[in-house]
Amino acid sequence: MRRLLIALTAVAALIGTPALAADMALKAPPPPPPYTWTGFYGGVQLGGEWANDTWNAQCFGGNCPGNFLPPTGEMFTPDGSSPANLSGASVRGGIYAGYNWQVRPAWVVGGEADFAWANASSTVPGLVGCSVIPQSCVPGHVTTTLGNDSSSIRSDWDGSVRARLGFVPSPAVLLYATGGVAFQRFDAAENCGSTLFGGGGAWCLALRSQTDSTTLVGWTAGGGIDWRLAGNWIARVEYRYEGFGNWQTSFFANSPTAGQAANVDFNSASLRLGTNILTLGLAYKFF
Numbered sequence: 001m002r003r004l005l006i007a008l009t010a011v012a013a014l015i016g017t018p019a020l021a022a023d024m025a026l027k028a029p030p031p032p033p034p035y036t037w038t039g040f041y042g043g044v045q046l047g048g049e050w051a052n053d054t055w056n057a058q059c060f061g062g063n064c065p066g067n068f069l070p071p072t073g074e075m076f077t078p079d080g081s082s083p084a085n086l087s088g089a090s091v092r093g094g095i096y097a098g099y100n101w102q103v104r105p106a107w108v109v110g111g112e113a114d115f116a117w118a119n120a121s122s123t124v125p126g127l128v129g130c131s132v133i134p135q136s137c138v139p140g141h142v143t144t145t146l147g148n149d150s151s152s153i154r155s156d157w158d159g160s161v162r163a164r165l166g167f168v169p170s171p172a173v174l175l176y177a178t179g180g181v182a183f184q185r186f187d188a189a190e191n192c193g194s195t196l197f198g199g200g201g202a203w204c205l206a207l208r209s210q211t212d213s214t215t216l217v218g219w220t221a222g223g224g225i226d227w228r229l230a231g232n233w234i235a236r237v238e239y240r241y242e243g244f245g246n247w248q249t250s251f252f253a254n255s256p257t258a259g260q261a262a263n264v265d266f267n268s269a270s271l272r273l274g275t276n277i278l279t280l281g282l283a284y285k286f287f
Contacts, residue, residue: 046281051089051273051274053274054083054085055151055269057081057267058078061266080132092277098112102168111164151191152189155184160183174226174227174228182243188269212250248270
């Protein structure tokens with residue numbers, strides 16, 4: 001009898017062991033830790049830039065405010081071609097980097113800097129403020145053509161340093177608003193390709209061409225969406241506007257003409273400058 005009990009116990013043990021092993025094999029692995037947006041990241045961006053510039057002619061002639069040479073006694077009023085809107089467009093590419101801190105499950109704060117290159121240029125015929133035929137800007141001198149005269153604005157490289165505030169509707173999606181300080185390089189040019197008396201140009205008494213350049217500090221604001229892709233890769237779509245206020249500039253102050261005062265072709269302008277930026281980005285979150 002004792003031997004029978006021992007045998008039955010051994011059989012029961014053998015039958016139960018596979019079931020126990022099966023139970024152990026079916027045990028689910030621990031879930032991965034939840035994804036966090038906290039960490040440093042860096043990436044590349046490619047998109048477009050659209051200029052939103054306005055050229056306001058201030059005055060033409062030797063007595064224009066800001067003309068630091070001896071006056072000629074002549075000052076003429078800009079005509080109806082001022083103000084002029086110049087809206088260039090360009091491909092824009094660059095880099096960006098920043099840090100996110102997920103302060104709550106649904107909220108993220110952070111900071112970001114970016115740098116990019118573009119070449120958004122726009123040109124209008126004639127000198128803005130002296131391009132209506134006949135020219136009210138040149139009393140007593142009526143011409144019938146603008147010749148090869150032109151005015152242009154070009155936006156070059158830009159950068160920004162910004163704060164970010166984001167909302168996390170799902171672990172892989174970050175909706176954010178951003179704003180801060182922006183920097184951009186601008187060129188403004190006037191070209192007198194033909195003269196008033198010698199070739200039908202609207203303003204200049206001699207052939208002239210001048211480009212002024214400046215780097216302006218302004219503001220930027222916008223928003224976008226970041227998507228977490230496989231691993232630590234993050235895709236982005238972002239829109240921002242950059243505003244740089246008014247740039248006061250002047251042309252041909254030091255261009256003497258034979259028989260004329262040195263500043264006879266002088267003219268000044270106020271340029272209101274801004275850009276629209278649409279960006280596609282791809283970044284990697286390091287840790």
